Amino acid sequence: MREAHQDAVARVSEERLWRRLMEMAQIGAIPGNGVNRAALSKEDIAARKVLIGWARERNFEVGVDAIGNLFVRRPGQDAAAAPVITGSHMDSQPRGGRFDGIFGVLAGLEALQAMDEAGVKTRRPIELVAWTNEEGGRFQPCTMGSAVYTGARKLEDFLEVRDNEGVALRDALWQTLTATPGLARRPVNAPAAAYIEAHIEQGPLLENAGKTIGVVTGIQGLRWFNIEVSGRTDHAGTTPLALRQDALRSSIQIIHALHELTRDATDTVRFTVGRMLVTPNSPNSVASHVLFSVDVRHPDPATIAGLGKAVEPAARKAAGPCAITVTSTLHDDPCVFDPNVVDAVERAANALKLPSMRLPSGASHDAMYLARVCPTGMIFVPCEKGVSHNEAENAKPADLAAGARVLTAALLELANK
């Protein structure tokens, strides 16, 4: 690493990063150390104002695009060059933690500030972004900001989406943009030279392996299905079992068959049935109708494709006397990160003598969309017992600072290409 780069990395402040994380955690704080900061809510607006204030203290230009993605820019020597982008999200789950998303945003700010303090120059501009509505807790779907930025979806597709109170995204977005005036207006599909996102792992692998840095190789693919099982309701006391079309019993057999289908020796496949609606849902009536969700994930494209195709036939075979309908509700292919960005992250961890390991991301992230338009990678740091989307989410200040240092070094490498 060059001397100026070493100086910038050394100026990443564990104390300042932690202090800012704790200040942000006050915005939307809920009992149990958690955070409820829904996208485009008054809490989100408050967090945006704090971030804008910190950026302006350093005289960084702050901009916003039509979906509300917030950008903080540190100029490069070549003003015409596409920027290297880093960032994550500031919204949270309704019962979210203090680190999911916001760590990547504040680690990016820490990187920009450390570079500034060291007086280091980069060829390309470096931009920090806070993507709008990553979580999808208030407005669905999730990862809206990055979907619009990368052109995967159009802003117009989302404007009429409503939250549980009936508020349209159009109005919440307008409120957010008017509450944060004076920002440079940016085009929606501005080009990027590369993207790196720092994030807590949200799983237990780094902690269990005793590693500080996760060099993320990609994001696993997923398939979602709704399975509807139709039978006939009958009296629980009088109808012989052999004559029943019990939709709940068939559902259990189907779930068991899918569990067998997805069993693997390496425990890499993820299989979840997390939602089930039973009709009539009465203790002394045979269930006539059951609707349940299926979520299957794997990082390997061929494996997830094969599993996705096998769900419906396996479910039909196990359905017994009931009729079933299988509907695909979500289909994300695995994303494989750019080898140059993955290597840059690994090199940075090695140069800083931080123990690291390569791993795929189990959760979806904005990086999934960015990977479609520019070389992309991610940096993970451990979180306590892998707990996330939970008030108890926790991470160590030293690990978070280590992640910010790796981010700074990797950004410097990519911004000089």
Ligand SMILES: [Zn+2]
């Ligand atoms: Zn997140």
